Amino acid sequence: MGIKSFQGARKEQNQELEQDLFKVSDFMTKDLIxxxxxxxVEEVINTLIKHKISGGPVVNDKNELIGIISEGDCIKQISESRYHNMPVSDDSIERYMAKDIETIDGNLNVLDAAKQFLDSKRRRFPIVEDGKLIGQISQKDILKAALKLKGQNWK
Structure with a gap:
């Protein structure tokens, strides 16, 4: 009959604490632009500047995620306009938005989410539940979570 050491049980308890209390959904932004x-593109640029954000999700009328638009996507349109020697057009963002979207699970532990950020080199991940956009987690949100984790678990 095996005996668990006190340290072993304590370590398991800490892992459970991490997974229960520090989920992506606890730190995601729910009030999204x-x-x-x-x-x-011009409307999007104005919104990005006004709200000091670098991009955001594109949704349809059912709040289903269909793309992501970023500053870089807008700059691409500006660059194309210059190449064709035309003013910034009234093109819709549908042509410029990223449609190959990686999402992240709201139940994922923030430490695992940090690894996903590193592996993907993305700045933000949308969170989708039952096909609907429910939030977004950014690298800054992960940093905020890390500070809380440090106070609880890091030595």
Whole structure:
């Protein structure tokens, strides 16, 4: 009959604490600025500047995630306009938004999410539940979670 050491049981308890208390859903932003595919690049640029954000999710009328638009996507449109020697057009963002979207599970532990950020080199991940956009987690949100984790578990 095996005997668990006190340290072993304590370590397991800490792992459970991490997984229960420090989920992506606990640190995600729920009040999101979203965009529609038919909005113009100029509208998006104005919103990004006004709200001091670097991008955001694009949703349809059912709040289903269909893309992500970023500063870089808008810059691409500006660059193309210059190449064709035309002013920034009234093109919709649908042409420029990223459609190959990686999402993250809201139940994922924030430490595992940090690894996913490192592996993907993304700045933000949308969280989708039952096909609907429910939030977004950014690298900054992970840093905030890390500070709370440090106070509880790191030595």
């Amino acid at each position: 979203t965009f529609k595919a038919n909005q113009t």
